[in-house]
Amino acid sequence: MKKFKIPKVPVSSTKSIRFPNEVIQQVEDAIRGKDCTFTAFVVEAVRVALANLAEDGEDEA
Numbered sequence: 001m002k003k004f005k006i007p008k009v010p011v012s013s014t015k016s017i018r019f020p021n022e023v024i025q026q027v028e029d030a031i032r033g034k035d036c037t038f039t040a041f042v043v044e045a046v047r048v049a050l051a052n053l054a055e056d057g058e059d060e061a
Contacts, residue, residue, distance in 0.1 A: 002051050006036045007044040 019027075024038075031041050 002048055004048050006031060006034050007040045008035065
């Protein structure tokens with residue numbers, strides 16, 4: 001399983017989504033003092049989640 005690493009800011013497009021307030025606070029706490037934006041953190045988390053799903057799908061095949 002790929003380990004999550006706080007990413008650098010990538011080139012991106014805008015997409016608007018809603019988060020529970022407690023999740024927003026947890027992400028902001030995690031990136032405080034780091035060279036990372038909220039968006040970059042979420043994008044990396046989604047990439048890792050998608051990779052995990054792909055790995056799980058390979059295990060089920």
